[in-house]
Amino acid sequence: MAIHPEQARQALAKWEGFPVHRAPRPVVLTEMGVLALDRLAADTRWRALFDGPDVPASEMPPEIAPAAAKYCRNVQTGAPGPLARLIRANGPFATDRGLRELPAWMMYPENRRWPFIALDPDFARRMTWWPQGLRASGNEESLLADDGRTLTYRFTGTPRAYADYPDAEVFETDTAVLVEPVEVPLDGPGGIRLAYAEEREVVVRLAAPLGNRVLVWLAHGAGSDTCGAPRTVLTSSRPG
Template identity: 80%
Template sequence: MRIDAEHARQALAKWEGFPVHRKPRPFVLTEMGVVALDRLKANTRWRALFDGPGVPESELPPEIVPAAIDYCRDLQTGAPRPLARFIRANGPFATDRGLRGLPAWMMYPEDRRWPFIALDPDFKRRMTWWPPGLSAYSDEESVLADDRRTLTYRFTGTPKQYADYPYAEVFETDTAVLVKPVVVPLDEPGGIRLAYAEKREVVVRLAAPLGNRVLIRLAHGPGSSTFGSPVTVITSA
């Protein structure tokens, strides 16, 4: 099924204001500032960060205090408890260009498996960009080849035994690129399916190098908060 060109235009329009030529390029947080905790499971060196000196509670940015208080609540009763010791260090954040260490405020309560990590509010204001009202969607990564134009677009789609994705439609602007795989059903209508989704991919060639542009997806479609959400792009190297 082909994509509605008007829907593509609407999704791309959300990124018209992205400052693609700003140096350094603003960070696009694909998880809206939530630390990629699953990535930490494979690398425990982050624990050493909490051996450093703490920061007085009086220095905490007021923007993060409510979330910190909520994080420290008693797990059983929900009753408020004193904040754990805070440190300032680079914390891991998921961006549209992969995992990055960004300035953060962090604490590690004794009864928590993972630390509280909040992006520094001043850094967020100055160095990140995100369309108003948009929500992040999925954690799939597409791969950009060395020529910076050949893109292996990865997505969750219909299993191979039921459908093929022979190509994808690509829509490009100066600030964003939208890729929509085109599906061709292989099974008979009304047939019984034993699997509903799996990881798929399709290779496309962009009209121009991706550069600082943002790769986006339709996600849940027009009217949804994920419509036009960014896709993480990593290089083949």
């Protein structure tokens, strides 16, 4: 089913102000600073970050203090607790160009499975960019070929037994690209449908190299606060 051009326009319009020619390119977080916990579970090298020296709690930026205090509350009762040991180091963050190590404030008490890792507010102000009012949603990783234009777009779609995706609609502006796979229903096997979604992909060729532009998608559709959310793009030289 084809999407209406107005839906694509709404998604792309949110990135009209993206400073695509700025050097270095602004960081676009795909999870708004929240870590991809499955990545941390698969790669535990982040634990070595906490071998660094302590930082006095008085030096913590006020912008992240409420989140830090919430993290240190008792997990059962919610009662306030003392701040855990605080360090500063480069921590892992999910971006639209893959996992990156960025300046962060971190805590990792012994009774927690996952660390508190907050992007440094000063770095966020100077080096990141995000459309006002947009909420992150989904983060499948697409692959860009060495020519900069051939994109293997990965998404969650109808299982192969029930639909095919032979093509996709591509909408491009100077700052963003939107790819919408075209679904063709199949008869499918009879009986009970056991799978409702699976990872699919479609290969498209962009009219111009992706460059610093942002790959976006419709997410929950036009009018939603996730319409235009960014997607991750990896290259063969950066496998992620």
